[in-house]
Amino acid sequence: MFNLTEILNQAEFTKEELMYLLALRGDEQRKLFLRAAIIKEKFVGKKTYFRGLIEFSNICHKNCLYCGIRAANNKVNRYLLQKDSILEAVKFAYNNKYASIVLQAGEREDDEFINFINDLLVDIAKICNGELGITLSVGEQKTEVYKKWFDLGANRYLLRIEASNKDLYEKLHPNNSKHSFDRRLACLKNLQKIGYQTGTGVMISSPYQILNDLADDLLFFKAFDIDMVGMGPFIEHEQTPLFKHCKELPSLNERFLTSLNMIAILRIMMPEINIAAATALQAIDPVGREKAIQLGANVIMPNITPSLNRKDYLLYENKPCTDEGADECLDCLVARIDMAGDEIAWGEQGNSLHYQNRMKKRKE
Numbered sequence: 001m002f003n004l005t006e007i008l009n010q011a012e013f014t015k016e017e018l019m020y021l022l023a024l025r026g027d028e029q030r031k032l033f034l035r036a037a038i039i040k041e042k043f044v045g046k047k048t049y050f051r052g053l054i055e056f057s058n059i060c061h062k063n064c065l066y067c068g069i070r071a072a073n074n075k076v077n078r079y080l081l082q083k084d085s086i087l088e089a090v091k092f093a094y095n096n097k098y099a100s101i102v103l104q105a106g107e108r109e110d111d112e113f114i115n116f117i118n119d120l121l122v123d124i125a126k127i128c129n130g131e132l133g134i135t136l137s138v139g140e141q142k143t144e145v146y147k148k149w150f151d152l153g154a155n156r157y158l159l160r161i162e163a164s165n166k167d168l169y170e171k172l173h174p175n176n177s178k179h180s181f182d183r184r185l186a187c188l189k190n191l192q193k194i195g196y197q198t199g200t201g202v203m204i205s206s207p208y209q210i211l212n213d214l215a216d217d218l219l220f221f222k223a224f225d226i227d228m229v230g231m232g233p234f235i236e237h238e239q240t241p242l243f244k245h246c247k248e249l250p251s252l253n254e255r256f257l258t259s260l261n262m263i264a265i266l267r268i269m270m271p272e273i274n275i276a277a278a279t280a281l282q283a284i285d286p287v288g289r290e291k292a293i294q295l296g297a298n299v300i301m302p303n304i305t306p307s308l309n310r311k312d313y314l315l316y317e318n319k320p321c322t323d324e325g326a327d328e329c330l331d332c333l334v335a336r337i338d339m340a341g342d343e344i345a346w347g348e349q350g351n352s353l354h355y356q357n358r359m360k361k362r363k364e
C-alpha cells in the first residue's frame, strides 16, 4: 500500500511509486497537482515563458509510423518557408518581447537544408543582436552540424526521444537505419556535450505503451539530466500506419489526464527544468495548456508560423490554432495565462535553471 501524503513529500520516486502516481485520478490526482504547483512556485516561480514557434518546413525524409507529415504521406502539401517569411516571424517574436523562438521542421540532413539553417541563424543574429533564445528542433544531425549551429547562436535543441524504451521505440518507427533508437540517443548525448540546453520528450498513451514505460520515461529524463521537456498525449492521424490502433487506445480524456500526471510528477522530480505545455493538450481540452501551466509547466510555444502554412504542419489531427494569425493567438494566450494564475515573463529568455546549474558543476 502506498501513502500518498508521504510519497508527495519525496523528491525521488521508485518505479513502483511512479506507476502509482501516474494512475491517480479524482481527489488524489488533485493532491498531486497541488504539490507540483507548490514546487513550481518555489523553484521556478509562477512565470510562463514564451517561445515563438516557427514550423518552417514540413518536408521530412523520415517515416515515423505515427506522424502526419511522414515522407510517405503523399496527401501532404509540402512547403519550405522563404527565408524572408521566417525572418518576419522572428521580428514579430522579437518586437513582442517573446525573447525566445523555436525553429522546427521535418528531418533532413542534406547540405541544402543545413546551409539554409546556417544562413538563417546568421540573419537572425543580425535582427535581434543575439538577444533571442533560439531553440532548434530539426532532428538528428551529424555532431559537426550541431556544433556549427551552436556556434552560430542556437542555444537550445529539442530532440524528442518519443519512447525511452528501445523495444517500444522500434514499434513506433520503421525498422531501418534511418530510424535508429541508438542514433537518436547518441544525438541527444552529443547535444548535451556541445553545450546546448537539451530538451526531449515522449508521446503519452501511444499504441503498445504501458504505464511501466511512462515510469521509465520519467526515470530516463532524470538519469539523462535533461534541461527541458516537451511531452503530450498521443493523438492519432488518419493518414498514418498506427491509426489502425486508435480503437485500442485509452479515451482522449484518459490520455489527457495521464499527460497532466506526467507533467506534475516530473515537476516534483526535476524542479528546475523547463517544461512545455504541449499544444497537443489543447487539441483535447481547449484549456489544456493552461491546466498544465497551473500544475507545473512553465513554457508555452505560441505558433507564429504564417497562418497560410499552419494547416500543412499536422503531425496529428485536430491541431488547434491552425487558422489564426500570430496576433490573434497572442491575445487569447495572454488572457488564458492570466486566468491560469501565472505572469508572462515578457522579455525574459527563461533559460533552464537546471541547465545553468549543470554548467556550473561542469566548470567546477
Ligand code: SF4
Pocket: 060, 061, 062, 063, 064, 067, 068, 069, 070, 071, 105, 106, 107, 139, 315
Ligand atoms: S515525427 Fe518528425 S522525423 Fe518523424 S516523420 Fe514526423 S516530422 Fe519526420
